[in-house]
Amino acid sequence: MIAVAICLFFVLALLGMPLAFAIGAASLAGLWFGDMNLSILPERMMYAVDSFPLMAIPFFILAGELMVAGGAMTRIVSLANSLVGRVRGGLAHVTILSAMGLSAVSGTAIATASALGSTIIPSLNKSYDKKFSASVVIASANLGPIIPPSAGMIVYAIMAGSSVSVSALFLAGVLPGILLALLMMAYVSWVAWRRNYPPTGEPISIRRILHECRRGLVILFMPVVVVGGIVGGAFTATEGSAIAVLYALFIGFVVTRELKVKDLPGVLLRAGVTSAVVGALIAFASTITFLFTIELIPQALADLLRSLTANKYVMLTLVMVILAIVGMFIEANAAFIMLVPLFAPLAIEYGLDPLHFGFLFVLNIVIGSITPPIGVLLFVISGITRLSIGQIVSGIWPYVVLQFGFLALCMFWPALVTTLPRMLGY
Template sequence: MSLTIMGVFFVAALLGAPLAWALGFGAVAGVLASGFDLNVLPSRMMNAVNAFPLMSIPFFVLAGELMMRAGIMERIIALANTCVGQVRGGLAHVTVLAGMGLSTVSGAAVADASALGATLQKPLEEHYGRGFAAAVIAASANLGPIIPPSGAMIVYAFMAGSSVSVGGLFLAGVVPGLLLVGLMMAMCSIMARRLGLKPTGAGFAWPAFLAELRRSFIVLMMPVVVIGGIIGGAFTATEGSAVAVVYALLIGFLVTRQLTWHGLVESIQSTVITTAVVGAMIAFASAVTYMLTIDLFPQQLATFLKGITRDPLVFNLLVALVLLVVGCFLESNAAYIMLVPLLHPIALEYGLDPLHFGFLFVLNLVIGMLTPPVGVVLFVVCGIAKISVGEISRHIWPFVAVMYGLLLVCMFIPGLVLWLPRMAGY
């Protein structure tokens, strides 16, 4: 059946059908030709989304939406500006640090791109030009799925099964995430010197820094409470996501007092749309995965890969190469749902650590969100900055190169990823 699906898809693509229509036509024709009993698919799809761990996705999305409307951006940016606003290209450094702060709240690159773009695009554009400003925003927003809490890691852990812990994956992203922040700031410094950019803030002063830190302390405590509770075993990831929503509501209504009832309704509406899309993708992808499984496609793929190499490192490099191509053409959530059930069990057969492989998988697809032609973060930032994908692509490549460099370092030095999870007992 797998060969039938792929064969019809290939013929349809050759005849000039658009990729999406070719894929749909190939899949339907292949299933019908195989004589597969379609009655089993609805129950499979329902069971795929009827899972307690998946409830963490809408709760974390809602928490991020609420925090965006609660006025936290102004506080995070002000705190970052007191730290690095005085250095060359300081506003670019502020953007990276603001992206890091937002990533501990939302866990989603698209949400961070929208928040950073709406707030910082115009100031950055005034000082540094439109292309560089948009590239810095896109790169900073991409920290969202790497630094916990990460929606991408939750999806990966669910699709991978019991061998991967959400808390363990969260911790696996901490050290590489902080390294990436440092590397991005170093890249901003290099590019600032090349472009002759000027400082945009006053010199560092402890009184101003401490004043902004006190004002932002309650916001910065959110990831400590939520992630610390999940890792410490006080509650599960799903319960922690609900705690995050309550925390966001308290901050928005009682601390910053910028969250309104209208904003709450808009946050819920946005969360419903996002959750519906992710849920539908999981349901339909589970049906395809089930059909591939009964056709023994995972076993065939494992045999094929082992015929190429039995070296785990070479397997990791092959997967990275595949995900590099996939990330350029496939939306990341679809890639997790389709590929994790296929590649994760094979990685275990190679003796790879599930947390290490899982983090590399997530980081690889996160980078794909910055690569054209289907880089979703690029499209969001382009819409805000009103520039073309080609223009932002000329400025984004140094940041993409930095992220791929970190990917290779983490691949060859697993301790960077596994040290913190091992310290916590994962």
């Protein structure tokens, strides 16, 4: 039953069927060949998406769309440009800093990649070759699910149960997100120096920096309010996401005054389409998880790992290798739904810190968004830039190596992940 479902999924995915429907067809086939009642499929789908915490995902996606439509993205880029625009490789640095700012609003890699791709790639292409421009945007967009608020962390916390909270995972992503951005900026500086890219942008001016900080302060204050409120217990992640939408509307209509009523239908449509894709993935993937459960796959996997090693670090390394392979073929939300129930209890059994393991799980699956053959960000930016997947892959691989290297750093230096949450009582 499981073998049939897995084989059919890979066949359909390689043939180009959207992953949500490939998972759904595989689930249906698994139920059919398992001689089970097909009504289980809609029942499991409804059960998976009938969740109050999951409502945070479409709200954060909508907040990100409103921020872009309302001109907030322009102010974030201007602020980043005033800080690092004049250094060698400055526009690439601006891209990374802008991705950090947008990540603190949208919570998803796809939303960050779409916003950056449509706004900053034309400027990047004027100064750098197209492969370099595309790869910087793709790698930067991966900060979306790492820097809080993160849709991936919300899904992980829901699937992991009471072992880890959304607030703790949000805090765990702050320092690693900043450090990963700095590492990518260091790599960009080295590439710009080696290729002799000329400085771009206006000369750095304290007056200009202060001016852009003043214009961007109200926008940068948004994640402080939303994430701070969630972490501080003032409201839940779902309530915080709704507040983010109201804040984005305030910025667009009152602060920048670039958001118009006529823009709202398009914003709602884009947010609705993205949310529907995420919801469909979660719904269909829950059926695969159900098949795993009734086939006793979690127990078999646990027994296999126990037979291989009793060392928790060896076990952690094996799981990270498995997730790295899975991330190449399965979309992030589907991977969370299918694999968190398998590995999270096993990590606790081996004595691993649930918070540390949860962050590593999210980071590993997120890296899969930029790895071929089914890295979703590769296809998003390919559609925007009209570059082939092969051309993009040839430029993105150094960032893939860098991010996997950063994953290894977080694996063997847990304090990088856990220090901030522990300081605040998590």
